[in-house]
Amino acid sequence: xxxxxxxxxxxxxxxxxxxxxxxxxxxxxxxxxxxxxxxxxxxxxxxxxxxxxxxxxxxxxxxxxxxxxxxxxxxxxxxxxxxxxxxxxxxxxxxxxxxxxxxxxxxxxxxxxxxxxxxxxxxxxxxxxxxxxxxxxxxxxxxxxxxxxxxxxxxxxxxxxxxxxxxxxxxxxxxxxxxxxxxxxxxxxxxxxxxxxxxxxxxxxxxxxxxxxxxxxxxxxxxxxxxxxxxxxxxxxxxxxxxxxxxxxxxxxxxxxxxxxxxxxxxxxxxxxxxxxxxxxxxxxxxxxxxxxxxx
Amino acid sequence: xxxxxxxxxxxxxxxxxxxxxxxxxxxxxxxxxxxxxxxxxxxxxxxxxxxxxxxxxxxxxxxxxxxxxxxxxxxxxxxxxxxxxxxxxxxxxxxxxxxxxxxxxxxxxxxxxxxxxxxxxxxxxxxxxxxxxxxxxxxxxxxxxxxxxxxxxxxxxxxxxxxxxxxxxxxxxxxxxxxxxxxxxxxxxxxxxxxxxxxxxxxxxxxxxxxxxxxxxxxxxx
Numbered sequence: 001x002x003x004x005x006x007x008x009x010x011x012x013x014x015x016x017x018x019x020x021x022x023x024x025x026x027x028x029x030x031x032x033x034x035x036x037x038x039x040x041x042x043x044x045x046x047x048x049x050x051x052x053x054x055x056x057x058x059x060x061x062x063x064x065x066x067x068x069x070x071x072x073x074x075x076x077x078x079x080x081x082x083x084x085x086x087x088x089x090x091x092x093x094x095x096x097x098x099x100x101x102x103x104x105x106x107x108x109x110x111x112x113x114x115x116x117x118x119x120x121x122x123x124x125x126x127x128x129x130x131x132x133x134x135x136x137x138x139x140x141x142x143x144x145x146x147x148x149x150x151x152x153x154x155x156x157x158x159x160x161x162x163x164x165x166x167x168x169x170x171x172x173x174x175x176x177x178x179x180x181x182x183x184x185x186x187x188x189x190x191x192x193x194x195x196x197x198x199x200x201x202x203x204x205x206x207x208x209x210x211x212x213x214x215x216x217x218x219x220x221x222x223x224x225x226x227x228x229x230x231x232x233x234x235x236x237x238x239x240x241x242x243x244x245x246x247x248x249x250x251x252x253x254x255x256x257x258x259x260x261x262x263x264x265x266x267x268x269x270x271x272x273x274x275x276x277x278x279x280x281x282x283x284x285x286x287x288x289x290x291x292x293x294x295x296x
Numbered sequence: 297x298x299x300x301x302x303x304x305x306x307x308x309x310x311x312x313x314x315x316x317x318x319x320x321x322x323x324x325x326x327x328x329x330x331x332x333x334x335x336x337x338x339x340x341x342x343x344x345x346x347x348x349x350x351x352x353x354x355x356x357x358x359x360x361x362x363x364x365x366x367x368x369x370x371x372x373x374x375x376x377x378x379x380x381x382x383x384x385x386x387x388x389x390x391x392x393x394x395x396x397x398x399x400x401x402x403x404x405x406x407x408x409x410x411x412x413x414x415x416x417x418x419x420x421x422x423x424x425x426x427x428x429x430x431x432x433x434x435x436x437x438x439x440x441x442x443x444x445x446x447x448x449x450x451x452x453x454x455x456x457x458x459x460x461x462x463x464x465x466x467x468x469x470x471x472x473x474x475x476x477x478x479x480x481x482x483x484x485x486x487x488x489x490x491x492x493x494x495x496x497x498x499x500x501x502x503x504x505x506x507x508x509x510x511x512x513x514x515x516x517x518x
Contacts, residue, residue, distance in 0.1 A: 050353075050356055050357060052353070174365070174366075174369065174376070174377065175369065177358065177362065177366070178366045178369055180356070181352070181353070181356050181358055181363070181366070182347065182351075182352055182366070184321065184347060184351070185345065185347060185366060185417070186366070186369065187321065188319060188321075188340050188341075188343065188345055189341070189366070189367075189369040189370065189371070189421075190340075190341060190369075190370060190371040191369060191371055192371070232357060235357065236357050236358075236359070236401030236402075236403060236404070237357055237358065237359055237362075237401070238357050238358060238362075240357075241357050
């Protein structure tokens with residue numbers, strides 16, 4: 001065994017040991033949350049990638065920052081002590097989901113302008129709220145994620161969302177497939193496509209808010225799209241793609257956490273870099289194989 | 297036996313608008329549209345529709361069978377497909393002669409095969425009217441021939457309305473021609489001649505004769 005891999009083994013063991021350490025409960029919670037959240041991420045990410053709405057998802061996640069700022073403001077200035085930043089994030093993200101959905105249906109031509117505006121205005125509102133709130137906040141933990149913020153309460157929230165999304169996908173699978181593949185045809189079959197589309201965006205909003213604590217607002221969109229994009233290379237059926245994305249997302253999250261623990265890198269960037277480089281390797285490998293096949 | 301009509305006209309003349317009005321996807325500013333005796337919103341469950349090729353994402357991860365089954369969707373909350381739905385989809389696939397491909401991925405098929413899958417989806421709901429938007433835009437001549445045989449067979453039990461900007465497509469199978477360029481004029485194929493085409497397109501066109509069945513009767517509206 002070379003010294004390098006021996007070192008890796010030690011840090012891997014350290015990571016596994018740390019998961020058992022009661023003093024490092026946050027690490028175990030972070031692993032549980034990110035692995036459980038992968039179920040929602042894999043499913044919703046597949047819809048986002050195939051329906052090509054990652055731009056909308058980006059706007060939703062960034063506007064959630066407005067809610068975080070708003071909740072902090074109400075919490076400190078009006079003593080709403082029960083109000084957590086995540087509550088504000090949920091409200092803003094859902095609002096943004098409904099607005100972007102309506103805009104993308106009704107204002108076809110100027111869609112990107114309006115969505116870009118929601119993206120930036122949400123961020124701006126959050127920063128102004130934080131300016132108005134007395135005291136100092138480490139906003140980078142919201143923007144780039146901070147696993148120290150994860151509590152056992154988050155584990156239950158993620159579990160609940162997983163159940164909601166699994167149930168919705170099982171019940172509405174055929175309709176969501178039809179709405180994503182050919183909306184016009186779905187309308188002709190008597191389906192209220194607007195309702196399903198907004199519903200899908202709201203589920204996207206809830207999913208995004210869940211992992212904001214792990215990877216942060218700025219990078220969460222990559223975690224939604226990259227696993228599905230990698231999965232899409234290996235399969236041609238929507239539900240296969242969902243299962244593959246879930247597995248890839250779990251893999252990226254767990255290995256990112258381990259990498260972050262053993263190197264001291266921030267967790268969010270570590271996860272995203274692993275996801276991004278895997279995606280690059282996979283698409284280049286497929287390009288290479290295709291060329292190779294053509295030559296031989 | 298239903299009519300077999302082609303909507304022709306230049307780009308921007310309003311062919312797609314006319315279709316969307318017929319399907320109830322657009323509302324008319326004035327006047328009333330009836331299809332099979334009801335407004336389009338009500339009767340469109342009895343219409344099979346094949347959209348323009350370019351409107352769909354051809355990379356979408358979906359199997360051929362799943363695309364065809366979309367023709368059996370209903371607005372019911374619980375959306376599982378029954379055995380009956382699957383049988384109808386199999387029948388439709390047989391009818392367009394593409395049942396060998398039912399478990400393949402839609403994205404792997406050729407343009408002509410994809411178009412036949414989309415017709416199967418339209419047939420799956422057992423429609424009374426079949427509406428096809430630019431069905432020949434992506435297929436070669438040989439496939440076009442097969443395509444026409446399929447349409448002729450279907451025409452025995454349903455009305456077919458087909459949009460094309462390709463005048464050559466107005467073949468001997470077509471019974472009437474609906475010309476759309478800002479206004480709508482309907483001709484039986486017997487009346488089609490150089491002057492009418494010139495009127496629609498505003499320029500000279502070469503007339504292609506599809507001889508032997510020119511005398512076929514078509515409905516005529518002034």
